[in-house]
Amino acid sequence: MNNYQNITYEQIGPVVRITQNRPERRNAQDERMLDELDAAFAAAERDEACRVVILAGAGDHFSAGHDIKEGMSKRANATVEERFAFEEEKYFRYSLRIFDLSKPTIAQVQGACVAGAFMVANMCDLIVASEDAYFADPVLHSFASPAVEVLFHPYALGLRLAKDVLFTGRRIDAREGLSVGMVSRVVPRIELEAQTLALAEHIAEASPFALKLAKRSLNRVLDLQGFREALSAHFDTHQLAHASSAARTLLEGGADSRIAAGKAGD
Numbered sequence: 001m002n003n004y005q006n007i008t009y010e011q012i013g014p015v016v017r018i019t020q021n022r023p024e025r026r027n028a029q030d031e032r033m034l035d036e037l038d039a040a041f042a043a044a045e046r047d048e049a050c051r052v053v054i055l056a057g058a059g060d061h062f063s064a065g066h067d068i069k070e071g072m073s074k075r076a077n078a079t080v081e082e083r084f085a086f087e088e089e090k091y092f093r094y095s096l097r098i099f100d101l102s103k104p105t106i107a108q109v110q111g112a113c114v115a116g117a118f119m120v121a122n123m124c125d126l127i128v129a130s131e132d133a134y135f136a137d138p139v140l141h142s143f144a145s146p147a148v149e150v151l152f153h154p155y156a157l158g159l160r161l162a163k164d165v166l167f168t169g170r171r172i173d174a175r176e177g178l179s180v181g182m183v184s185r186v187v188p189r190i191e192l193e194a195q196t197l198a199l200a201e202h203i204a205e206a207s208p209f210a211l212k213l214a215k216r217s218l219n220r221v222l223d224l225q226g227f228r229e230a231l232s233a234h235f236d237t238h239q240l241a242h243a244s245s246a247a248r249t250l251l252e253g254g255a256d257s258r259i260a261a262g263k264a265g266d
């Protein structure tokens with residue numbers, strides 16, 4: 001895929017910066033953007049000149065998450081089978097392909113980083129956040145889902161905070177994220193792009209093979225603890241929630257009410 005519409009792909013020396021680019025929609029991740037992100041990460045993986053990948057968002061927000069309006073207009077009447085297939089490919093596999101990329105990845109986060117976007121940001125190896133950044137997964141309150149499709153929460157936040165943020169839908173700001181180790185660096189908004197790029201360039205000075213091995217070893221620690229099996233089990237549970245009567249009742253209020261509920265739950 002060469003003609004990106006909803007992202008941009010920049011080569012900056014040894015760094016590739018992929019930017020979600022629908023700022024007028026708070027970078028809501030529609031199907032096209034998700035396909036383009038997957039193609040862009042695959043291109044960065046293949047490109048030998050690329051050593052480190054940055055995932056960013058244009059405008060005031062990293063991303064508000066999946067494009068709920070598109071989902072409700074295109075897939076409101078999807079069968080259980082159709083929804084499972086769609087989410088397994090576009091949400092679950094696409095996310096894990098970012099997690100499994102052989103090169104270091106950095107999420108560059110400002111403003112909102114919510115639900116599906118919170119999930120994608122946490123597939124990256126490091127997160128650099130500006131002081132105004134906030135993270136939330138409000139889908140339990142707004143959609144009667146236990147959490148988004150990939151249950152990264154206990155690994156990124158610890159079990160107790162994961163329960164807190166899912167049960168309440170509340171926001172985690174950049175400082176709280178830093179204090180629990182989910183966020184790697186907090187920087188002023190005006191310095192976010194430059195500091196993220198400087199970090200990427202510093203990492204890119206190291207041997208790419210050694211970086212690949214370090215990432216492989218670290219990710220294997222989680223796999224040996226059952227990470228992937230736990231994620232797969234949660235994905236199935238998440239699909240069950242979509243088919244629940246509670247979820248159906250909430251969806252009858254329409255997209256705007258669910259988006260508003262998500263914000264209220266932040």
Ligand code: ZN
Pocket residue numbers: 087149238242
């Ligand atoms: Zn879902």
